[in-house]
Amino acid sequence: MKRNHIVSLVVIVVLMVVFLATFQDASTYNTFLQAEKQKKETCTVIGTLVLTDSIVFQRETLLLRFTAKDKEGEVRTVYYNKPKPIDFERSEEITMTGYANDTAFIAQEILMKCPSKYADGKNTPATP
């Protein structure tokens, strides 16, 4: 076997390993219902904040509790044990990564999308 063939073979094997590892590490986009079907398995739910329900942040425990509605309209209580993000109430959409347990969705990571932070033509200056 020529050396070039060995190198090519190694390259292919490494690529396979890398791709498999990526699929292994990647979480999936789900709804709350799907998350509940596979309890304790990590997934990502995109939803919106339900502002009419209370948003409670306890400083003793650093626990944030809020209610979110996913894209299918399912509403769940979400717990997040990190500080309440600044301007949380202003978020347009929240991406929650975590898992469901019997009573709630436990978010480990939250990504907020604020509508105004990046110019998008939505806020036009003149609406007299």
Next chain:
Amino acid sequence: MNYIGEHTFYADLGRLFVSLAVVASLFSALAYAWNIRTGDESWKRVGRGAFRVHALAVLGVVVVLFTLLFNHWFEFNYVWHHSSTDLPLQFIASCFWEGQEGSFLLWAVWQALIGWLLTLWAKEWESGVLLTVSSVQFFLSTMLLGIYVGSLKIGSSPFVLVRELPENIGLPWVQMVDYLQALPAFAEGNGLNPLLMNGWMVIHPPTLFLGFALTVVPFAYAIAGLIRGIYSDWVKPALPWVFTGVGVLGIGVLMGGAWAYEALSFGGFWAWDPVENASLVPWITLVAAGHLMMVEKHKKSATGITLFMTLLTFWLVLYSSFLTRSGVLGDSSVHSFVDLGLSGQLLLFFGFFVVFPAFLLLVRWKQFPKNASEELLNSREFWMFIGSVTLLLSAAQITFSTSLPVINKLIGPEGWIPLLSAGLAPPIEANAHYNGLQMPFALIVSVLVAVGPYLAWRSTPPHFLKRLIPSFLLSLLLGGLIAWGLRMSHPMHIVLVATTLFATLSNLDLWLRHWRGNSRHLGMTTAHVGFVLVLLGALISQGKKEHISVNQTFIHKDFPSNENMVLEKGDTTSMYPYWVVWTGERTEGKNIHYDLTFITSEDSVFHLSPFIQINERMGNVPEPSTKHYWNKDIYTHVTYADIRAEGNTDEWQRPIEATLKSGEEAIVYDEFMLQMDTLEVHDAQFTADGSAILSLNMQLHMRLKHMAGGETPLIARYSIRGDQVSFEDAIAEKEGIKVRFAAVENEEGTFKLQLWRRDDSNKPFILIQAIVFPFINVLWLGSLLMGFGSLLAVVQRLRRDKEKARRA
């Protein structure tokens, strides 16, 4: 209709320049193509002239856009959206490239300047190279057109007036001749994103885009080589451009890291965010392409892969521009641009420059020279080849993971071919994912950097191994010491510390002992040492970063302990090895600074003030504050603060009133007994007729007794000066009770008291995160060395070539 106060002349001028840029670049490309086809030299001159017209037109667009921004002409959508009058001068530049249009323009203007230089320097390669450069410029310029063909939008113009926006057409105010004066909304712009108001954001984008723009040069040379059937000799003129690109792009990427470290609060300089990855990946393949081009220059034995890697680098630049601008990353990155509806055009741009060159490469593949013998295992070219393949694999891994949103668009549940049942989200532990997979590549590359420079082309006499022994042994020793000193436990980390040290030492050793400090090799040595120091600095500062703010409160097994610390105003909190006090907050311009005092056990004190930038229009952003030592940084940022409650942070709650006589006692707040003792009266002065009090000081002595025993003496003061009454309240700190001597009642010896109870839940607090990054300066030092080393190597090579040409 003539609107009052609009500067439509500049809009027309800007659009004129854009159109000219589009037409001239197309014309230039066609003229150069015709020259290649017919060999008619006059067409080359036409192409050159057209390209220069194009370059001047692009420059004109830049000047016009800056004019609009500097003059705060808010009738322009771009100006209104990206700037405001209160911006300091240097940030006007950041406004320029905040939007997509401006960043396209930045890219185009660098490429126009580079193209101009190529018309002067490329000589016999001019037509082939400029054909590609002007075609790329054509596509880039159309991105700024902003015209509609039917319902198809081509480009997005930075010269659109707000009243011309589709959503405003037909609105009543558009009919107002004096809308600019009449509507307050036009007096001030939306302003710059607060995160971009940072010195790094003034210099990071132009540097990064210069780096991106430089990748077009080897791309153009490779295509020219393919067209002309000259498959090896194109590398010589392209090489200086490649390593200029390596230096500039490398510095540009790390400047982005420096900005993230200083202005963003995700806690570090690198987070494997898709946007960061998109800028890193082309740098990796550019380094690989540059090294392959050196192999090709010396040995002509890597023709196919060199061409491929060179083309790939520019493809990745285009791809990264597609990723960040098409809105595809919307769910996975916080700082990508919002979709301007140009995805189709971007795809076309991307597709055009992938399909044609790839086709050309495949068609010509058969003609590439075949080398009869295999490279030897002790030859420089073989290991350079292995190193480049390793870099390619590393780039492939990053690209693949970053592209999950694209994969979703293709085969996700809502994609073109729905193969997956659920959409793929980015890895949850992004750092663990990328670091884990990238470390083996870093390991191989650092060993190759250590050994590679010792190898000769073709074949190396075996004694080179002996030369490596001192640096190898020393790196084992030093690596062991560092691992022990920093208590590193991860085996991969320890090995990587040793290999990066090995590479540093072996390169220094080679240069000092074997090349006797010859300045000829200084550039290469500096760049290599810089690169491995970046790896080492990143490894130590990230691998051994320590959250010193850890909240250990146990909530539930589902919730791990938290990396944030509660600080109550005035209280001292232990954050080993520091004691931290939040002394207060102050407002400075737009920022609320939170002043923290860090006290170490050795009585040394330093202050940090992380802040929150208040921006009503764009949202408030926290920004970190960092204490730099030579060997570590202490990085803090506020993760929670109740901004709105400011002014309402009174800790004294639950007011009650009591009327008591001397000697009486009363139960207050269920668990305390308040006992009146004596009243002292001082400095009593009355008016001459004795009917009114001029001044009076009274002290009421009380005792606060706890039901469980123990008492605290209290003195509350009441004083009168003229018609001013003032109180000095008595505070029982331990019990958390405040007593005010509010009035003397008419009845002799009866006092009216007001009491408050301290409400701890209302005591102002903030949450902070504090992280120690050890030896992060190694990273910054390394990036400087890497950048300047690459540029120095280019300068030295050019000088050597010139000398050689003179001698010949």
